[in-house]
Amino acid sequence: AQKVTQAQTEISVVEKEDVTLDCVYETRDTTYYLFWYKQPPSGELVFLIRRNSFDEQNEISGRYSWNFQKSTSSFNFTITASQVVDSAVYFCALRPSGNTGKLIFGQGTTLQVKP
Amino acid sequence: GAVVSQHPSWVICKSGTSVKIECRSLDFQATTMFWYRQFPKQSLMLMATSNEGSKATYEQGVEKDKFLINHASLTLSTLTVTSAHPEDSSFYICSARATAGVLGYTFGSGTRLTVV
Numbered sequence: 001a002q003k004v005t006q007a008q009t010e011i012s013v014v015e016k017e018d019v020t021l022d023c024v025y026e027t028r029d030t031t032y033y034l035f036w037y038k039q040p041p042s043g044e045l046v047f048l049i050r051r052n053s054f055d056e057q058n059e060i061s062g063r064y065s066w067n068f069q070k071s072t073s074s075f076n077f078t079i080t081a082s083q084v085v086d087s088a089v090y091f092c093a094l095r096p097s098g099n100t101g102k103l104i105f106g107q108g109t110t111l112q113v114k115p
Numbered sequence: 116g117a118v119v120s121q122h123p124s125w126v127i128c129k130s131g132t133s134v135k136i137e138c139r140s141l142d143f144q145a146t147t148m149f150w151y152r153q154f155p156k157q158s159l160m161l162m163a164t165s166n167e168g169s170k171a172t173y174e175q176g177v178e179k180d181k182f183l184i185n186h187a188s189l190t191l192s193t194l195t196v197t198s199a200h201p202e203d204s205s206f207y208i209c210s211a212r213a214t215a216g217v218l219g220y221t222f223g224s225g226t227r228l229t230v231v
Binding site: 042 | 147149156157158159160161164172206208210212220222223224225227
């Protein structure tokens with residue numbers, strides 16, 4: 001089965017705190033892709049990162065960093081020094097192999113950053 | 116960068132009427148369009164996948180006669196909710212992909228449908 005689990009439904013932090021959003025995925029494919037998207041209150045999906053299954057290097061982009069561990073099927077997302085503007089729903093998604101190209105989304109984690 | 120324009124951004128309609136939602140790729144050719152539905156505080160659930168010039172492939176449990184998808188050109192895909200009912204009220208969002216195998220997905224801004 002192909003599945004993405006984001007166990008944290010809601011997280012609330014105070015500005016400047018670091019926060020990690022968890023993502024665990026299930027797939028039998030050896031080739032797959034993982035994504036993170038941000039959905040602010042306006043509703044549009046903002047692309048954050050894409051990672052393929054063969055690249056386990058962690059990535060840092062400004063205050064954002066991602067930890068991909070195939071051994072635990074996890075692709076966690078950390079925001080350092082959080083800001084109020086980071087408040088949104090964050091989705092982790094899995095694109096299995098095959099040509100359909102569809103994305104399987106996790107349930108989403110609502111992050112609230114309080115001033 | 117790639118842009119997908121989705122209209123309308125919100126719509127209110129009466130039960131029994133039909134509503135059409137459009138997604139246009141503005142600066143690229145969308146060979147594949149994905150249509151998602153999102154209920155409040157829930158995830159995005161794929162409804163159907165459409166390839167230009169072909170019939171859409173619907174996910175299990177999605178009524179193809181109720182949610183009509185047309186992808187007649189490489190820049191336009193439409194979703195028509197026919198005979199809408201209050202339970203169809205949801206956030207509908209499209210996602211376009213330029214070419215098979217290309218990993219980039221561009222999402223529209225979504226349409227909030229309220230059926231009264």
